[in-house]
Amino acid sequence: MWCKRVNFIPPFDLNEQFKLIGEEVGAAALEILASGRYIGGAPVEQFEQQFAHYIGTSHAIGCNSGTDALFLALRSLDIGAGDEVITSPFTFISTAGIVSAVGAKPVFTDIDAQTFNLNLDQIEAGITPRTKAIIPVHLFGQPVNMTRLMAIAHSHNLWVIEDCAQSTGATWQDTKLGSIGHIGCFSFYPTKNLGACGDGGAATTHDATIAAKLQMLRDHGQRQRYTCEAIGVNSRLDALQAAILSIKLRYLDTWNAQRQAIADRYDAMLQPLPGIVVPQAIAGGTSVWNQYTIRLPDSGDRSSGLNQDGGLNQTGRDQVRQQLQQQGIGSMVYYPMPLHLQPVYAELGYGSGDLPVAEQVAREVLSLPMFPELSPVQQEQVVYALKDCLIQT
Numbered sequence: 141m142w143c144k145r146v147n148f149i150p151p152f153d154l155n156e157q158f159k160l161i162g163e164e165v166g167a168a169a170l171e172i173l174a175s176g177r178y179i180g181g182a183p184v185e186q187f188e189q190q191f192a193h194y195i196g197t198s199h200a201i202g203c204n205s206g207t208d209a210l211f212l213a214l215r216s217l218d219i220g221a222g223d224e225v226i227t228s229p230f231t232f233i234s235t236a237g238i239v240s241a242v243g244a245k246p247v248f249t250d251i252d253a254q255t256f257n258l259n260l261d262q263i264e265a266g267i268t269p270r271t272k273a274i275i276p277v278h279l280f281g282q283p284v285n286m287t288r289l290m291a292i293a294h295s296h297n298l299w300v301i302e303d304c305a306q307s308t309g310a311t312w313q314d315t316k317l318g319s320i321g322h323i324g325c326f327s328f329y330p331t332k333n334l335g336a337c338g339d340g341g342a343a344t345t346h347d348a349t350i351a352a353k354l355q356m357l358r359d360h361g362q363r364q365r366y367t368c369e370a371i372g373v374n375s376r377l378d379a380l381q382a383a384i385l386s387i388k389l390r391y392l393d394t395w396n397a398q399r400q401a402i403a404d405r406y407d408a409m410l411q412p413l414p415g416i417v418v419p420q421a422i423a424g425g426t427s428v429w430n431q432y433t434i435r436l437p438d439s440g441d442r443s444s445g446l447n448q449d450g451g452l453n454q455t456g457r458d459q460v461r462q463q464l465q466q467q468g469i470g471s472m473v474y475y476p477m478p479l480h481l482q483p484v485y486a487e488l489g490y491g492s493g494d495l496p497v498a499e500q501v502a503r504e505v506l507s508l509p510m511f512p513e514l515s516p517v518q519q520e521q522v523v524y525a526l527k528d529c530l531i532q533t
């Protein structure tokens with residue numbers, strides 16, 4: 141290989157961030173450890189208030205993960221057996237998994253290839269008398285057109301639970317995501333825009349009744365200690381994570397602006413290259429670029445990404461990814477298999493070809509290195525390697 145191996149550029153990296161805030165985070169952590177109070181208390185309440193203020197809702201309820209926020213959201217709206225929930229087939233499994241976990245049925249409608257988000261023209265075809273809610277996913281940090289989505293939900297009397305796991309800080313028409321639907325669900329997994337040093341999540345809402353129910357359900361169904369009103373779960377946010385999140389929340393807008401600058405630089409360098417489709421930003425909103433995801437159009441004539449054994453076919457994208465890796469550039473495939481074709485959802489009766497855009501996009505996407513501290517020089521290395529791979533394949 142003629143290309144000399146430089147320092148490996150990972151898809152995601154927390155080292156530089158730790159250099160920036162390590163001391164502050166360490167001091168806050170020590171203070172919590174010394175306090176001897178690790179569950180609940182002032183650090184959690186403080187973070188919940190700060191986060192609600194940041195998102196622009198009256199309430200934020202901390203919990204154990206983004207998955208739990210979604211689960212608690214569905215439970216708080218009494219969605220369960222016999223109900224249907226419409227969501228995207230092109231997302232992390234958790235978005236649909238929690239629908240199944242509460243006993244309801246996920247219904248997938250196709251996405252838009254430019255934004256990777258739900259195609260709003262197709263949602264109504266998925267609505268039945270059993271439909272109770274829509275879960276729009278603001279994938280990779282990019283907003284769904286919430287004006288239109290809320291209008292659709294309104295006219296069918298449906299709840300809207302926003303999956304904001306990848307979009308903390310993003311807006312639709314100058315309003316933060318997570319404050320437009322009935323409930324917003326956030327993940328503080330370390331690779332998210334606002335990441336904890338472990339697991340964490342939150343649900344946001346303007347509605348005091350829903351907020352009280354979320355609080356009750358995350359604490360074993362208790363409003364008062366040892367009086368149980370519902371079967372809840374243990375899904376609290378640790379004081380340690382809350383204290384760390386309060387510190388990191390102060391940096392979030394700066395980090396998101398850095399991600400925007402990185403996305404702009406990628407756009408400028410990659411747009412002219414044949415064989416690459418850069419992600420389209422939707423007018424009317426701002427993305428926070430949790431991922432910068434390109435498409436490498438797949439000219440193969442496969443009608444689905446699955447081979448006869450139910451495994452994934454190799455695509456040109458997979459070859460490029462391997463070659464990038466050899467040149468010291470990490471990249472990720474979010475997501476190689478759309479949810480309607482997952483083995484666990486065979487029982488739902490979807491087949492390949494049913495949601496053609498999600499299936500095609502799953503064969504073509506490649507997420508390039510993206511984190512606030514990624515330098516222009518590193519970006520040039522990524523693009524240089526990518527060009528080289530495209531010539532080879």
Ligand SMILES: *Cc1c(COP(=O)(O)O)cnc(C)c1O
Pocket residue numbers: 204205206207208231232234235277303305306326327328329339340341
């Ligand atoms: C990360 C993620 C989740 C789940 O969040 P966890 O905190 O990992 O449970 C849900 N939906 C999407 C779109 C995600 O990216």
